[in-house]
Amino acid sequence: MPIAGRLAGRRHLLAGTGALLAAPALAPAARAQGRFPDRPIRLIVPWPPGGSADAQLRSLAELASKTLGQPVLVENRAGASGTLGAQFLTTQARPDGYTLSQMHMSVVRRPFLVRTPPWDPVQDFTHIIGLCGWMFGVVVKADGPIRSWQDYVAHARANPGRLTYATSGIATTNHLAMEELSAREKIELVHVPYRASNEAAVAVASGEVMSVADSSAWAPLVEGGQLRLLCVWTAERSPRFPAAPTLKELGYDMVITSPYGLSGPKGMDPAVVQRLHDAFHAALMDPANAAVRTQFDMPLEYYSNRDYRDFIARRAEYEQAMAKKLNLRID
Template identity: 65%
Template sequence: MQTITRRGALTLAVAGLAAPALAQPRYPDRPIRLVIPWPAGGSADSQLRSMGEIAGRALGQPVVVENKPGAGGTLGPMTVAQQSRPDGYTLTQMHLSVLRRPFMMKTPLWDPIGDFTHIIGLTGWLFGTAIKADSRFETWPQMIAYARANPGRLTYSTSGIGTTNHLAMETIQELEKIELTHVPFRGSNEGVTAALAGQVDMVCDSSAWAPFVEAGTMRALSVWTAERAARFPNVPTLKELGYDMEVTSPYGVSGPKGMDPGVVRVLHDACKAALFDAENIRIRGQFDMPLVYRDTEDYRAFLVQRVEYERAMVKRLNLSLDG
């Protein structure tokens, strides 16, 4: 029989305590990749970059941004869901188009709940409609009157087919019994460029248009928040224009399915602290982005509920990506 001395037993005990620490390195121990599904320079890109930079300092590792636009803002999240390990080192922006788009496909490519680990709810967008300063329209009612008299003649840009702003414009056309021509782009900045160049009549998107309205080269016809935007006190809301609509499209951060709850907790806490940091508050104020913070449990519950709403909207408007 082998005899274990007191010193030997102590050595084994210490080794047993040390083994898990060696098997489970501290998280994070390398850079974290944050996939933003829009071109650089827009409001969400600016907010998420700021949050990532602040969170990276607390985490002790940089948060590296990768812009991956396409497919109405869903290419990036889809890639993360399908190709990334659930180790906490690849994250993406989760927005409402990611919930909606599978219901627009004959064969859905992802499950918006089951294929992701949802971490935190953050903020939303200031959406609105803006035109060139020298446009024939002075007001929203003038635009509607022209559209009614000229079906299909007016064009508007959004950041993609099946995005929240696209659905809002489809709803408005349905309510007004008018026909507009939709011109989708990969992001709001591209739509603003097209409007300024006269390639489309108006941009209906998040607030990439705001600096141009302030500079006097564009004019805002409406904002889609519950109250008038502080920067544009003379611009009416959709509710003031007669529509029972409020469109802010709240978004958050998610990762691939199967992430460790402990890692999720670390990421939630770092992102929450960054969201409430003065610099990120300043960025959100610059774009009039409303605070829509939800913790991990509440954010997942919100998304589960919202998926059913999006499914019903796609069916009601008969939206399809399959022609």
């Protein structure tokens, strides 16, 4: 064989050998992706322990841990109307799938209430799964003079600026709903924000405030006879509290469940997102999690990751329009 031919053949052989030697270098990265997760996952619950969302998400985390093969550790970060989880995702968390937080309507709404928006609710997060909503209601002390929603409105009208109501924070869904109800009835109520719905319910039972408008952490105290439920905000009456009318039955075309889900930092790997979605979806549909939702009367509001992102985008448009309409500002 001519010398040139032998050299060409040698170069071809060396090139092929180089390719074979280079191939194993790609394998660890591919295997690393396939191992997700290989360490515990942090799930931020932006409320104190003991409330309905905390209970549902703790159940979800425990069940998802079995599928993922790693612990999902709940971390409570209460304050700022439930937005500290979102703040952490946008300022400190890496988009590697190991830090997640509850996504709820106060997070979506907040950029439209402040002069300097802290985040874009659609673009600055990776939305993973929609989970469920809340059953909201208005509750008063059982041994007080207010025995119905009509009594509540009449008392507020007769005592302007003296009827107090608690919620889990300023500019939360339930706070804004009460503001709308007050405007429709032309009554003046006094808002008293608490850190969590269970704390607000206890405050009513102890006489610190006259009523609470929040999710059903008040339910045990209603069943125990300390509190009285005046109305619920779901589409239908609650099987657990069939005597309480809905807002629609009371003449308001309002159904308020405030669906929530799970999100991570923006820029997450789609394969990791799908792995998390599938694990949390299995947990959501597990009878054990369904039992927790039943305990707190939480309606199922499931969305896949793509559908949940679309839902957040629609809600962001709605919240922006409502903030302009009601001239809402918190700074």
